[in-house]
Amino acid sequence: MFAFVSCVNTKKATYFSDQKNGSFAAPTIPKLVIQPNDLLSISVSSLNAEASAVFNQANNSGVNNNNTSTTTTTATGFLVDGAGNIQYPFLGQVPVSGLTKEELKDKLTKALVDKKLLVDPILTVRFLNFKVTVLGEVAHPTVVTVPSERISLLEAIGLAGDLTIYAQRDNVLVIRDENGQKVTQRLNLNSTELFSSPYFYLKSNDVVYVEPNKSKVASTGRSQVWLPILFSALSLGVIVVDRLTR
Structure with a gap:
């Protein structure tokens, strides 16, 4: 049965x-849309490597290891806060929630050029989480x-x-x-x-x-019912055999 x-x-x-x-x-x-609590990697490159490095600091932060004297690099990125904003170097608070990666890239590129912070910057946006x-x-x-x-x-x-x-x-x-x-x-x-x-x-x-499926649920339910009975019967059998052999 x-x-x-x-x-x-x-x-x-x-x-x-x-x-x-x-x-x-x-x-x-x-389409991937940026939402609050997303963690974004935003890398910037341009002809001026020194000027670009400032905007990449948030993507990599040095974390001291307690066991050694070395410093390891851990990806941190830009965290989108509950209001849907990120804090971006020199631009301050930037609303990003609801944007796609391409839309955010275009928005930041335009802002950097308009404020004359970089010339012909190339941005790459990725989700880290x-x-x-x-x-x-x-x-x-x-x-x-x-x-x-x-x-x-x-x-x-x-x-x-x-x-x-x-x-x-x-x-x-x-x-x-x-x-x-x-x-x-x-x-x-x-x-x-x-x-x-x-x-x-x-x-x-x-x-x-x-x-x-129902087979798994039914088999689990049957095992929970019959296994204690089976073990009790085996224990009783062992006791009876032990008494008879004395």
Whole structure:
């Protein structure tokens, strides 16, 4: 009876079971928008290396190591405060929340040129805190850091060691921050409709939760009920055998 109850439908355990030979439109890659508490790396270069170095100090700070006399370099970047601003050298408080990396680059470049702080500066903006969290029925629940600033749901699951056999592949939950609110979306990995979902590519701070299926819940519940009974029976058997052999 337990064997029949714990059977898993193979179609539900297969990715994209409805996919046939053919092609489909590529998923849309979401725009990365700067939000409060983001950590940004903003590097500047120009013909005047000395003048450019002043603007790069916030990207690298020396941190003393208590165990040695050496100084190591740790990436710190520019932290976006709760109001959506950063403190930038010579420009002071700069509003950045809601901008893309390209928009921020153009904004800072124009400000540096208009104030005649640099001539023909080249700026590069990157996110230092782009990460996603994968929890639930995966081999290795983990927080994935994404230096490339681009990761799909399938890549995140792969980096977490893939789904276990007990995972609900047709009901994967993605939790996302949108405009100060938590937005949830459930996705079906058995269907190719996943590739047209705006949640196929993950955003920074997304949380992926994979629920266990009924077989896992049922088997866990049965083991909690039967294991104590089994151990009690074995203990009683050992006591009876010990008494009979004396």
